[in-house]
Amino acid sequence: MFAPLLLAVALATPPAEPPVRPSVILVTLDTTRADHIGCYGAARAATPTLDALARGGMRFEHALSPAPLTLPAHASLFSGRVPRRHGVRDNAGFRLDPEVPLLAERLAAAGYTTAAFVSAAVLDRDAGLSRGFAIYDDNVRVGDPRAFDYQERAASQTVDAALSRLDALKPPYFLWIHLYDPHLPYVPPEPYASRFPDRPYDAEIAFMDAQLGRLLNALKRSGTTHYVVVAGDHGEGLGEHGEAGHGVFVYQATQRVPLIVTGPGVAPGTTVTSNVGLVDVAPTILDLVKLAAMDGADGRSLVPLIRGARPTPPDYEMETLYPSLAYGWAPLRALCAGAYKYIAAPRPELYELPTDPRETRDLLQPKAPRAAARAAEIAGALDKLTRDDTRIVAADNVSHERRETLSALGYVSAASAPQAGGIDPKDGVKLLADLDAARRAVQLGDPKDAMEPLKRLLAKNPGNVSARLVLGQAQLAAGRADDAIATYREVAAIAPNNALSWFDLGNAYAAKAANDDAAFAEAGRSYERALALQPRGAPTYLNFAALHASRRDPEKARQTLLRARQAGVADPAVETELGVLDMARKDTAGARAAFTRALDLDPRRAEALEGLGRLAYGEKDFAGAAAYYARALDARPLASLAKTLGAIRLYEMNDRAGARAAFERALALTPADDPDAPELRDLLADLQRSP
Numbered sequence: 288m289f290a291p292l293l294l295a296v297a298l299a300t301p302p303a304e305p306p307v308r309p310s311v312i313l314v315t316l317d318t319t320r321a322d323h324i325g326c327y328g329a330a331r332a333a334t335p336t337l338d339a340l341a342r343g344g345m346r347f348e349h350a351l352s353p354a355p356l357t358l359p360a361h362a363s364l365f366s367g368r369v370p371r372r373h374g375v376r377d378n379a380g381f382r383l384d385p386e387v388p389l390l391a392e393r394l395a396a397a398g399y400t401t402a403a404f405v406s407a408a409v410l411d412r413d414a415g416l417s418r419g420f421a422i423y424d425d426n427v428r429v430g431d432p433r434a435f436d437y438q439e440r441a442a443s444q445t446v447d448a449a450l451s452r453l454d455a456l457k458p459p460y461f462l463w464i465h466l467y468d469p470h471l472p473y474v475p476p477e478p479y480a481s482r483f484p485d486r487p488y489d490a491e492i493a494f495m496d497a498q499l500g501r502l503l504n505a506l507k508r509s510g511t512t513h514y515v516v517v518a519g520d521h522g523e524g525l526g527e528h529g530e531a532g533h534g535v536f537v538y539q540a541t542q543r544v545p546l547i548v549t550g551p552g553v554a555p556g557t558t559v560t561s562n563v564g565l566v567d568v569a570p571t572i573l574d575l576v577k578l579a580a581m582d583g584a585d586g587r588s589l590v591p592l593i594r595g596a597r598p599t600p601p602d603y604e605m606e607t608l609y610p611s612l613a614y615g616w617a618p619l620r621a622l623c624a625g626a627y628k629y630i631a632a633p634r635p636e637l638y639e640l641p642t643d644p645r646e647t648r649d650l651l652q653p654k655a656p657r658a659a660a661r662a663a664e665i666a667g668a669l670d671k672l673t674r675d676d677t678r679i680v681a682a683d684n685v686s687h688e689r690r691e692t693l694s695a696l697g698y699v700s701a702a703s704a705p706q707a708g709g710i711d712p713k714d715g716v717k718l719l720a721d722l723d724a725a726r727r728a729v730q731l732g733d734p735k736d737a738m739e740p741l742k743r744l745l746a747k748n749p750g751n752v753s754a755r756l757v758l759g760q761a762q763l764a765a766g767r768a769d770d771a772i773a774t775y776r777e778v779a780a781i782a783p784n785n786a787l788s789w790f791d792l793g794n795a796y797a798a799k800a801a802n803d804d805a806a807f808a809e810a811g812r813s814y815e816r817a818l819a820l821q822p823r824g825a826p827t828y829l830n831f832a833a834l835h836a837s838r839r840d841p842e843k844a845r846q847t848l849l850r851a852r853q854a855g856v857a858d859p860a861v862e863t864e865l866g867v868l869d870m871a872r873k874d875t876a877g878a879r880a881a882f883t884r885a886l887d888l889d890p891r892r893a894e895a896l897e898g899l900g901r902l903a904y905g906e907k908d909f910a911g912a913a914a915y916y917a918r919a920l921d922a923r924p925l926a927s928l929a930k931t932l933g934a935i936r937l938y939e940m941n942d943r944a945g946a947r948a949a950f951e952r953a954l955a956l957t958p959a960d961d962p963d964a965p966e967l968r969d970l971l972a973d974l975q976r977s978p
């Protein structure tokens with residue numbers, strides 16, 4: 288009788304301490320197609336990190352994104368809801384409803400330390416995904432200037448930022464890392480660019496994979512028990528169906544994403560082939576760490592699949608409003624039901640995915656009775672799911688203004704009578720050659736060449752907001768500020784909730800504002816509208832400050848940039864400008880603080896290094912000044928920086944060898960026909976003669 292009693296006591300004794308929950312690392316790979324990763328069968332991929340992760344855990348062969356757009360897809364991943372239910376239908380002009388519950392909030396409430404490191408401005412905290420994160424590092428304007436106007440940072444920079452905070456994260460923690468490299472433009476760093484000379488997209492993926500490896504190795508060394516979940520947000524068209532990027536279509540090229548889960552209890556090297564979705568990620572993570580399910584999620588926990596069960600998969604919805612909001616075409620909706628995918632478009636489509644994964648054989652063209660019946664069945668299910676879409680878009684998540692925009696673009700009416708009209712994106716995509724030609728002309732500095740293609744396009748497609756924005760840019764670049772103003776006013780009327788249209792309108796007025804009081808006032812009003820929609824829009828503050836500077840009002844410029852700081856903008860360009868303005872008003876302490884802040888955000892900001900060099904020079908700290916100029920020159924190879932460095936070394940430090948090196952650098956950076964070149968050559972000859 289003795290032993291069973293002991294056993295009973297032992298069984299009844301609770302553990303002395305509640306077990307610490309495992310940590311969770313979520314990595315989202317932007318614009319990453321599953322079929323460009325080695326473990327998904329891409330023979331020519333260089334993705335050893337992801338391949339090893341799949342060998343150590345569970346790989347989902349058919350993971351589906353609900354939208355081909357970064358912000359809507361991420362909002363689905365964190366809320367477990369499809370876009371029509373979380374309300375973020377596009378990257379621009381939408382903000383997540385504060386009532387929608389998010390994964391990070393749930394984990395934080397359960398005692399997790401939460402930290403996020405994102406790589407692109409589209410996931411700026413203003414978009415609403417920062418809720419629940421104690422650390423939300425969206426310091427993205429430090430990246431390669433060739434990429435997206437400084438609106439993104441490279442995987443190496445994001446991983447560096449995360450690693451610098453890793454020791455401070457107390458387990459259990461929830462760490463989200465977002466990597467953006469495979470997004471356009473493809474500018475892979477070496478050695479990846481040379482290794483994949485004709486495949487820059489794959490080179491970006493290889494670089495990102497290597498950086499992910501660096502992160503995961505550091506986590507392994509830290510020894511915490513953790514799950515790693517890696518998911519793509521959407522793929523990339525790469526020319527399939529006529530789409531280079533993503534957003535226009537909902538074909539598998541952009542909707543099928545990688546999804547890999549590893550961690551305690553996940554059998555290594557396993558694969559699930561049935562459909563799963565990004566909406567399942569948040570419910571799965573909560574289930575893995577034994578927390579209650581998400582409120583109102585459309586997705587389901589994949590833990591039963593991880594444990595070996597094979598339940599019948601539900602249907603998965605997809606949508607894109609981008610064709611409608613950007614181009615004035617019909618929006619698209621789709622439903623994946625088992626082997627079939629139905630796309631609701633003006634000309635609907637039906638595909639059988641297992642036999643036709645690239646969706647090249649539309650079963651409704653020509654329509655066979657069996658396919659028509661299957662299509663009608665799935666269309667009925669989709670209609671039933673999305674019947675209340677109008678109500679949700681109109682009443683819950685969207686302001687009155689936004690509703691008017693949507694209805695002006697034909698969306699809300701299209702939602703109540705699905706896809707009744709509008710250009711089918713399959714036809715519309717053929718119009719985009721003219722838009723691309725116009726964009727190229729503006730980029731190459733030939734804005735007049737943009738007019739003809741845009742005129743042709745807008746005659747066929749007057750609701751194309753993107754074409755009107757490019758038209759405004761072309762007009763402004765061609766010196767036709769008044770025409771640009773008229774164009775942007777139209778755009779702002781169609782898309783009043785898009786901060787970009789007000790920003791562009793402000794820039795058009797600013798072009799005339801130097802001697803025109805009315806234009807100056809309108810420019811200010813337009814920038815204010817943009818800031819009301821995007822209160823942390825660093826480029827808007829910078830241009831607004833430049834507007835005041837153009838009116839010779841440096842104090843107003845400074846006040847505008849201080850306002851940015853007060854609004855929570857942490858931006859290296861804003862801090863650098865503040866430093867320059869403080870230097871001009873002889874506030875050296877303020878200037879030093881601002882330049883130092885700029886360098887905290889971006890250690891290679893050349894103008895801030897130069898500013899600190901000038902301050903040091905002013906205090907006769909010549910060695911300090913030379914050191915700053917040398918760093919500035921390393922960050923940005925400019926002849927002017929090299930010349931100043933040479934002059935300080937020669938005249939203030941009597942360092943002739945150092946001066947020679949700097950002037951040689953200056954000469955190398957000076958074009959041969961530049962008037963400065965002979966002078967530099969003479970100087971170098973002098974330095975060589977007298978040691």
Ligand SMILES: [Zn+2]
Nearest residue numbers: 317318357520
């Ligand atoms: Zn994305």
